[in-house]
Amino acid sequence: MVSDQSRKIIKRSYDDIENAKLIRIGNQFADDFLFQDNKATAIPINALRIIFNIISILRNDQFMPKKQVRQLTLFDEEFETENNVFISMKIRNKKISEKRSSKQIVEAYEYLTKFRMGWYTSKNIAGKDIKTFGGLISLPTYEKRGYTSFLISSFWLKKLIVLTEYNHIIYELVYEIRNNKHILFAIWLLKVPEDGTILKLSTFNQKFGLNYKTSNDFCVKFLRPIRLSLDKLEDQLSFNYKYEGDMISIIPYLNKNDENKSLTEKTNDTRVINQRLRYFRRRYCLEGIDSTRFVYSYSNISKIRSEIDKAYIKFIENNRAKGIASNNIRGIYFLQELQKFLIEVYRESETGKRFPNAYPVIL
Template sequence: MKDTYSFNSTVSEEIEPVRHYKGKKHSDIVNFPIALRREILSPLTNKKLLTAPITTARIIFKILNDLSYDQFQVKRNKGQLSLFDKDFMTKHNTYARFTYKVSDIDKNLNYRQVEKGLEFLEELEKGWHKAKNLRGKTIRSYGGVISNANISKGEISFLMSSYWIEKFLKICSYNPVFFDTAWELSKMKQVLFYLWLLELPEKGTKVKLENLQEAYDYSYKDANTFNKSVLKPLRAKLDRSSNVSFNSSVKGNLINIKPYYTKDIDLNLRKETFTRQHITQKLHYWKTRHELSSNDIDILKSLINIEKSTFRLFVKAYDSFIRNCRINKKKATNHTGKEFIKLFQERIIEEYKSSAWAEMKGAQNAYPVITPTNLEI
């Protein structure tokens, strides 16, 4: 197959990009700006997204991965905005270049699918865009999300204007997503649903069948059929390949969708990522099952961050709590809020005092304290 393609150019080939991103090793997690999803990647505002090839999502995830260092420099150090402003926001039509291997986007080297993904991003939101720099000067650029895409010798390359770089960099509000999820899902509409799912509250939401079908372009006869044919198979995929999945149930014409953090993931994650996901899932499980407050979870999380072995102690203490409930023939879910925290603290103390830590000199009572009243100064 001929492996050189080029597309209609909106930018002169003579333009020298101010930065060149060459496809750094991918992280397990990338940070997806919420504003980017709502403004650009919502099927409610752009129906064409539903027919975009999955390679479109993969290219976007690759861009976010390459920009991840710059994202957090901007987030943590406001001075970096000046650096971005100096590099990108001094004159019209300023660009960065991105270069990736075709195999990074499609492992099967399907050049046509990669080409379609590039074409879609070239046309997405195509037009004149304006942004203001720190001095209030308006900077104008023309094109879609990407420009000047080409494929040659097993690589793809494209430009991104200062306008779009800024959209991808700003993560004052974002959701962490698993990088590999975009490679495990087969349709763009599945990725769009996943990104929307990440924004749902813990209690979930109820959506009318017609609204879901309108948003994602389906035409099933009733809510039960939609749930069985669309949502259940997608849930199974997300259970295996993402950080968040969901439960769904039907009542009449309403579909209840409730997100949860996954635990048994098929992805080849780094050990620290897998551990972090397991902690997140377990804390979320305790929070929803025992109606804990965000403050309760923050205390547990802070103690785990201080000493990593604390999480194992918490898990042992919770297992002890469950065994005690069974012995006394009581439902664990009957214990909620501050009552649960009190009982959980008792189990933590009990497990700690039977551990090797308690045998160390001066450490007999150095167990983690999770009751808020005891932490007040």
């Protein structure tokens, strides 16, 4: 073991650069740092911002070892021939705290310095053990000029830039979403298969440090706010959800937001939306049944609202072709018919072709 912990070899320096739109998070880094033992780490939001900025700054050096073998050799020669090798980096403070709060910035860096601090060993290409000491970052220095500088060891650097497997996520996520558990859920969602996954409520509670008693509470109070936030972000993976008993299904979809952009101002007007809902209630006798999901989706999620309107047109056209008066189909039967056409509309979309089972549920 290296006897002199203060001996640190700085191999390269990185300055703050222009933000990336998308960043690449290595699955190994996510598993080892963000989800220890398959449980989300309680990383503060400002510390997550530091991590996202580190990855953004390092993006031009990231590579896939299977496709870029030469880069792996170069990395080994530069960073894995000696113990205690580091890079230095600095990040503008306003990227971590919009108010440039010294307290918030210092606390975030202190967390990343102390979290998982210890000795780490990796083997280089020659099979030699390379040892480094520290957390994700070491020796943060808060500068009055508006930056904080720090070191990153070769051990963690390798997990950040040598990407055996990775997923894209938008850089702005840590600024658009203020809840750290919501961000960690979005990162976890990246690894969910295209056809979705089903987990128990107890598994979700354990994974994200929650304590919901019912699946309904978990969906309404935890999942719904996350989906609303993700649906607003173009090129971000979002999801649909449903539950039966204590089993909760999560089905991801890529939110391109094209339909949202094409919506007119009138379509998004709250007054018009409420008028439309009153029309549905009166014409199809929805007052006496549970239409909570339908009303919520139509009121709050513009993409689903657009799909419901298209499904309703199909519903009317289908009844006319059969010579049926549409208002004879009422209550739960109306919502069941509308759901059927909503699935058709969704599966005709580009997202629906990729994820056919991720359709909105209004029942």
